[in-house]
Amino acid sequence: MEGSSAESALSVSANSIRITDLTQDGDVLMFAITSQKLNSSAGVCVFREHEDFEWLQQSLFSQENVPGLQGIIFPPLPPKALPLQSNMQTKALKQLGFLALGQDWQGYCKALEFYLQQVATHPTLCKCKALDSFLINSESPGKQRGRKGIFNRLSQAVEEMRKESHKDVDNFFQNERNKNTNITALSKIATEKLIDVVMTEQKLALACGHFSTSLHLCVNQDDAAAVAFSKVCLKLSDIIEAVKQNFEKVASNNLTTLGLGLDLESRYQEAEKEMLFRRTCKLIELETVKKSTEKAKANKREVMEEFQKAVEKEFNLISSVAKEEIERFHSSRVNVLKNFLIGWCEQQLNTARECAELYSQHLEACRNMYSE
């Protein structure tokens, strides 16, 4: 989130990464990703689809020679988006939440962009070769799908229930886990509720649109009274149109600021949870190893102790990385949330001001309507 000095492996500036364009080819969404070279003013533009992002994520997961990789909170990759079809709307909404709303996948692009930036600014992950090739190579990075590996969510799901409640040896992590579970749930709920609000606002905008259109049908030029009435109707239609636009703006403000922020927050909490889970898994592994070492017969004891030491070392490494990551995560998430909140508030304020201005103009016009 904040810029990192360790950008040596990455040949582009992390903050310049943008998703500038989106093309839809059948069922596949193609994203145009531009970035700025570090050592020159040249820009790079590559086209990637969601599968390439998945490849990147897998590559990040399965990096070798990175100590304590499992303690890293991986920036969450938004789930794959399916091009909008009318019957898919509700499904997509369930799957993607906020990212499915908004026009032309704007939110989705923003989220992907944010994902890339997060990866690029991460002190460890930015060193990954895969990221560089993802951002620079015009060729689509190897179609070879990396092994799904240990981070397959599906296989996790069953164990999760069991292991998640495992008592931690470290109070810090125990607390963090409790809080994380709590906040994950809450932020998910908050996101859903905000989605409801936005959806309702969109519905309202739609209803206003219908109302305003129907008002146009009331126009009748037969005689003086009818003309006067028609004028009133048209005026009302304009006003309702203004109300509609206001709702649209408010909805899109909600969407692009607080919505994205909450969505990101909940996905990040999810990512932290995964990291903590991985650590817990390691902890459990360590504990079982310890147990079996204690039970082990003398001839095997030495081997086991070696093994236990290795595991313990790994666990400690993971824990220390995790601690760092958590601290980094907390400070940056507050920052990100703050920015989203401020942006949101400012936008809403602007919208409200514009709207009030518009309304008072309408009001003035209305009051003068008959005096002409």
Place this chain on the structure above:
Amino acid sequence: MAASSERSPPPFPDSEEPELLEDSDDGADAFTGTSISEMDSLSPDTTGPPKDLFNTPPEDIFSDPLSDINSEPQKNVKIQSPGSDEAVDLFSDPLDDEADVISSPEVQNPVPDLLKETVETPKSDVIGKAPIDISSKPVHKNAIGARHQDIFEDPPKDSSKGSAAKKAGSAELFGDDDDDEDEEEEMFKEPLKAMTKKPQPSVASGPPINVFTEVKSEVKVKQHVKDDPTDLFAEEAVKAPATKPSSSGGSRTNGVHSEEQDIFSEATVELSLDSPLNDRKKKDAVKASVSAPAAPVASSSSKPPSKTLEELEEEESEDKFDLNISITNPEKIGDGMNAYMAYKVSTQTSLTMFRSKTFTVRRRFSDFLGLYEKLSEKHSQNGFIIPPPPEKSILGMTKVKVGKEDPSSAEFVERRRAALERYLQRIVSHPSLLQDPDVREFLEKEELPRAVGTQALSGAGFLKMLNKATDAVSKMTIKMNEQDVWFDEKIQDVENEEQQLRKLHVMVESLVNHRKELSGNTAVFAKSVAMLGSSEDNTALSRALSQLAEVEDRIEQLHQDQAANDFFTFSELLADYIRLLGAVRGCFDQRMKAWQRWQDAENMLQKKRESEAKLLWANKPDKLQQAKDEISEWEAKVTQFEREFERISATVQKDVIRFDKEKARDFKRQIIKYLESLLHSEQQLIKYWEAFLPEAKAIA
């Protein structure tokens, strides 16, 4: 109306009238102050000069109180000029030749083969019967009539009352008559000559029917103006169809009515002295004169001028209008299922017709319904648009009665209170209904007799439904061939409009529902943000989140208020107007019924004439006299019904125009109100965001 009814009874007045008219010509001149004979010299085609005259008077003329007399001659001019032009086209056609009527295409009902005897017999029978039918009604109609007499001691009224009664009585009598006739023709064969005569006097002395008891003190001028041209044409059509109906015809009629005009002109002067805004009047008059030619040329030539006059008068009355009604303090009285809501009806006025400037009464819902019943009984057949009261709601009221203090029943009470207030305001803003003694009594009198009929609501509702069903059937069976372009278009318009309003109403409802949903969702969101905030570690973020929760809570309240605003300003407004358009359609139906009566009378007249011809041919002089009497009687009725139709058409038209204006005004008012509320909530929103912004920025 007074004028027309007064003049209707004499069966053949036309033959003697010419000299009389010539005499009274002078009287007219004397009265009007301007020489109408000068007008006479103008050719009827040149409608320009009188209009110029109308337009040009400088302001000072109008600011002179006496100059209101001037407006009278102008009225006359206006009536004359367009009127006399059109009289040729419109009125000479159907009525000029009596023989024509028989063969004219307007007579739609196939004429059954009539036997000489059967012509009279059914009639006599029905007549014998009819008074009994009517006699069930007199009791309270008499009461109304009597009350009227007490309150308005108008000279013209007494004279008109008798004839009015007779006319209306016979109207009802023969309205029934025609329907029955065909079926009963074969059944009754005995000619009862004595009977045919007998009912007449009895009806004449019978009760006055509401049609004519309507407001007479203030609307007199209007009536006079309205009647004037109708008389003119009716007479002209019968008397001198072939001759050029030049302006002399117009002045002649003026002469005929010079006496009445005297009475009325006094009224005019009084009326206009009351209103200080002569400038305004002038402006309107100019406007009216401009708009009158542009208005679709109504088939009844009397309309354009009378309309403009009415516009004028309406503006005046509006200026004078100073009556504020508010309904407050809904209060539940009683317990259980016998409980009811009573409302405080406070009136504030400077109108002299009321005893004091402010007064307050308590009324319950059924009283409001009762008022409507009374008014519609009296006035709906006149073609007035009577604002309908809000509907009874068994569900809503039961909730209130059960006495749960839940928000929905509070909303129901508030909604009803507001609806009743609008209902009363609409009634009193109707210039004619305001004059009704029942309205006054409703506003002023401490204790009202309990309104009956409205409380047994299921029964009444059922009856109403039945009535509506029969109305619908009769509407289908009456096929009016509409000759008035204005009405033709307006009826269409009203129907379209009703549909559109219904559509709009549905949309507003959905809008309101969405708003409510939004407010609910915002509340839930606020809660979840609050939860999130409470479990947040970072104190600044936690604080900001709980602040945000508060902001969202307030926004929720805003949405809720706005939903209520949407509802009360638009949904209720539209619902009101859907009901009102129903009332407008009711007026059109009344007009159609009047037309039907007229047509039936025409048919009857034709039958009588045929039977006369047969009698003549069969050479039966004893019956011939009776047949002739009947013919003249029916001729009178035809003219009377026709006039009634003209009158109701004029009233309906006037009321619809008033309604349209009122509607535009009402909508505009509501829109402004709505905008104000929108603006207000937006400003609140700005405040909330402004308060929140530093909180968000304070997050470390």
